Amino acid sequence: MKVADPACRSLGISLESVTAGHARLRMRVTGEMLNGHGIAHGGYLFLLADAAFAYASNARGPVTLAHSAQMTFLRPVAAGDELVAEAVERARYGRNGVYDVTVHGPAGEIVAEFRGQSVTVSGRPQERAPEAGT
């Protein structure tokens, strides 16, 4: 499946599955994604997880934005590694949602754990001030 948003498309992220409250995305770490220590920049691991969070939380219909998110880095990731991010809705109440995203490395090992807090809005995100993000 092809992703529709510019950020994911330009990074070669592919959308493996998306249903209400769930999404799985895949990304290959390139040499341009490395940090000063020669391993994948935490920012790209976050971006992949955040994208999975966005697809999972928007799959229900109404525009949903990221209010906040948290990530724990567990293992270093090398250039060439293919990562899979799996997002699952954990809780939802009123306008608020909580999503967990696990980022797996090539051997299925967990490289990072992400948790995102979403907020459902009406209207277009550009016109809304209070909450924004993904």
Add this chain to the structure above:
Amino acid sequence: MKVADPACRSLGISLESVTAGHARLRMRVTGEMLNGHGIAHGGYLFLLADAAFAYASNARGPVTLAHSAQMTFLRPVAAGDELVAEAVERARYGRNGVYDVTVHGPAGEIVAEFRGQSVTVSGRPQERAPEAGT
């Protein structure tokens, strides 16, 4: 000042200042950084903040990695906007550090707030398992 790491260099991020426990980075949001809502992908805001965190925490010398990080998204960011991320060390004890990074938009307004937890390691990050990331 030019950034040395591949991720920041390829995104055109510039390093405006870096001293022990402090760093300021600048990034221009391009069309390739947008999400499906037409605003800057939260992942790129995080990446910029995370990079500032990495420069500030590594400026003291010993290799310092991201253990975890959290971000709150406050305002949407448009393509073309120039962002400035300012990282400041908040606390440090033993191997652990806490850093705050504020991401400012073109008019100086706060668009996101980031907090990172660092861990100082010895040796090269590729050889270390427990903590990794930025």
Add this chain to the structure above:
Amino acid sequence: MKVADPACRSLGISLESVTAGHARLRMRVTGEMLNGHGIAHGGYLFLLADAAFAYASNARGPVTLAHSAQMTFLRPVAAGDELVAEAVERARYGRNGVYDVTVHGPAGEIVAEFRGQSVTVSGRPQERAPEAGT
């Protein structure tokens, strides 16, 4: 099962089950646990979840401490409500662990979601500086 630690004991928290990587605790919200809005103080919801996290992460044997934790508040809780916190290990690598704790209200509804990052240490926590907490 009776809890052994002073904090849980004095609050009447009961330990319903504990195995490696898992724990379930129960607490009744008293009038002394309310905040200025007349609902349960978020600090007590956190304390219950944090205690479940501590039991689940220490069940394996070696001393494990809280490095950091994050909580999302979803529903208000009233005095008299009985809460159940269920902690599950999500990932573990090297000395680091990630645990999720869901706090349920009387009808089983989710009132809060907690995520904790643990670190396993050797020796007694009083003698260790770097990480401490729960």
Add this chain to the structure above:
Amino acid sequence: MKVADPACRSLGISLESVTAGHARLRMRVTGEMLNGHGIAHGGYLFLLADAAFAYASNARGPVTLAHSAQMTFLRPVAAGDELVAEAVERARYGRNGVYDVTVHGPAGEIVAEFRGQSVTVSGRPQERAPEAGT
């Protein structure tokens, strides 16, 4: 100054100062606040910080609740220690706010760093579903 809410009052927490966007609270760690490792339970450190967050964010007038919060534990705290939590508003936009709370030990050392995300509501918290907490 005396605190008005049951949770703080029953724990002997005193309110040293409160102005719009700022609050300072003090608490003495008792033997009933210890965890199984014989140090202060992380839940009580969080509760103190969360209370400071609540006073700082509600000082402006409209009812403000905790959406979520994150805490990093840096140093162990012993029974008898007197802690001071200092809350400062970091950013505010629309209904959302970000507050930092530093918890200091008896010698002024930092024992924990807290960050809270608030949401301003209208009406009484009991009647509101979406966000609740402190």
